[in-house]
Amino acid sequence: MRIHHLDCGPARPLGGALMDGVSPGAVGRLTCHCLAVETPRHGVVLVDTGLGLRDMIRPAGRLPRVNSSLLRFRYDPDRSMLRHMKHLGLHPSDVRHIIMTHLDFDHAGGLVDFPQARVHLMEAEARAARAREGVLGRTRYRPVQWGDTSRWQVYSERDVGRWYGFDAVLQLEGLPQEFVLVPLPGHSAGHAGVGIETPRGWILHAGDTYFNRAEMHAEVPHCPPGTAAYEAAMAWSNPLVRAQQKRVRLLAHDPASPVVVFCTHDPVEYVALAAWSEAQGAPASENAARAA
Secondary structure, rough: OOEEEEEOEEOEEOHHHHHHHOOOOOOOOOOEEEEEOOOOOOOEEEEOOOOHHHHHHHHOOOOOOOHHHHEEEOOHHOOOOOHHHHOOOOOOHHEEEEEEEOOOHHHOOOHHHHHOOOOEEEHHHHHHHHHHHHHHHHHHHHHHHHOOOHHHEOOOHHEEEEEEOOEEEEEOOOOOOOOOEOOOOOOOOOOEEEEEEEEOEEEEEEEHHHHHHHHHOOOOOOOOHHHHHHHOEEEEEEEEHHHHHHHHHHHOOOOOOEEEEEEOOOOHHHHHHHHHOOOOOHHHHHHHHOOO
């Protein structure tokens, strides 16, 4: 198994450290941290897809205007998952499975770029995406990005077992048990984390459960104010978001649960995980804790 950590939707919002906690000056950095996992028998498994190639080339009509203006994405086609795959020497047809944390526009844009892949997600997320209720639902869910939804493989509470104290789908259709889907509703109705057992132990891609490493690793958990405001505005249920953050924080700090936790949008975590994956430097959890 080889895991590639890829930024498939780099954003440069105004606000500097008010957005990411570290950037000097007026411009901050946010990532769209996705994974491409090369497996021996199941092809390439993606975790989220970020912005798709079409989103990068012609975002108008595909992405919500207000959100895109606030986040200030770098519309670089070479940062799409499709182009990342080609740069890695992998063919799009190698992607047989995509596991989604959720279907927000900045996570699901590349689904249409991999039409042959089976898409794994929670049933509650599929239901909410199809309904697109309210302003938030119409903003976050963009059907133009999805392609053929008949390939969606959905899971419900009937499918879960237990994983490090969490409910989790322990058997994803067509995938080995090294991949689990961990329901973490709050940011969206069917939001989930994706656990992967690596040769070094488990990692948990927590999606948008939190937005900044300080929400997990700081002595007093907090989030930079600009990102905190965006996080709250996009939440399906802010009380559930806070509850899930507490649960994941306990997991991240539990010495009996050797799970490295990271989110989608924190640039420091992204750099730390990419370095850790290449066996450089300290484990990602230590890097993130020092940066908090």
